[in-house]
Amino acid sequence: xxxxxxxxxxxxxxxxxxxxxxxxxxxxxxRTLSVPLAWYPRLVYASPEERKQWRxxxxxxxxxxxxxxxxxxxxxxxxxxxSGESQSSLDRWLxxxxxxxxxxxxxxxxxxxx
Numbered sequence: 001x002x003x004x005x006x007x008x009x010x011x012x013x014x015x016x017x018x019x020x021x022x023x024x025x026x027x028x029x030x031r032t033l034s035v036p037l038a039w040y041p042r043l044v045y046a047s048p049e050e051r052k053q054w055r056x057x058x059x060x061x062x063x064x065x066x067x068x069x070x071x072x073x074x075x076x077x078x079x080x081x082x083s084g085e086s087q088s089s090l091d092r093w094l095x096x097x098x099x100x101x102x103x104x105x106x107x108x109x110x111x112x113x114x
Contacts, residue, residue: 010061010074010075010078011027011028011029011031011074012027012028012059012060012061012074013025013026013027013028013056013060013061013062013063013074014026014027014028014060016054016063018037018043018051018052019037020037021036021037021038022034022035022036022037023035023036023037023039023040023043023072025063025074025077027074028060033077033078035077035080035082036082038082039082039083040070040072040082040083041083041085041090042065042068042069042070042083042085042090042093043065043068043070045094046065046067046068050065050067050068051065053065053066053067057071057073060074061073061074061075062074062075062076069093
């Protein structure tokens with residue numbers, strides 16, 4: 001049995017929506033794709049305000065969160081690839097945050113330094 005390779009054009013990003021448990025993207029070809037937010041730990045640990053601060057990569061081939069140093073490609077989303085970040089890398093990132101981490105991901109998890 002042979003399997004043929006399928007070449008496909010990757011649609012461009014139109015918009016991004018994030019809830020407490022889902023990352024949803026709207027694509028230029030009319031599709032809407034939702035994946036578990038747990039696939040991207042930096043987004044899980046980000047504040048709601050940080051999650052809103054995204055921009056497109058290039059003409060819309062991906063999503064970038066400058067404050068989180070997080071990049072997600074549309075191709076990776078379509079292929080079903082979660083973040084490949086190691087736990088040690090995530091731990092370093094969490095410890096480098098300007099505001100101390102309280103230990104719980106999601107809204108309200110970051111507190112102002114005193």
